Amino acid sequence: MGDEHYIATNFSIGLTEDFLRTLEVARVEPEGLTEPGVIDRLLKSHAVEAADADVDDVMAARILREDIRKLFERASEIDAVKALSDFLAGADIGVRLQPSEDGRFSLVPVARSHQDPIETLRSLCLIEIADAVSRKGFACLQTCQAAPCQDAFIDRSKKGGRLFCSPRCSSRYHVQRHRERSKV
């Protein structure tokens, strides 16, 4: 590993995808964001510190989720760049150095607005998306092609061109295709 890898950034914590997945159109009951505890558990599962969410935060989180989802369904790259830049202008983010066992350090994002779980969620999702876009371009913001699933995902694969949110959707898609072809 070259020296250029000595300081790694670790903004890709998977929070954005887990957050967006609280709404799954393919589920019988699509809305998973039904009570404040969902927000608390989401943040906790990614080791993010924030104040407990309250009832009002549920609606605020749903609106935020829709805003973030739009970045994955952008009409054009110009629109997406503008949306993301506007978003980032308001992001309240700090960074800290996190030591690892081999004596190296990672640069890890920290949301400053600890008192507000929604602002914390907003800042960390945005920095995660901006980091992915800066490495892979806007094409890495994708939605699953295995209908009826429409889950958003960040394509972090080396080559790019990932079409499905999960191995499960990928195999479902291919089984379906195979069936359709053998019908003809």
Ligand SMILES: [Zn+2]
């Ligand atoms: Zn999927």
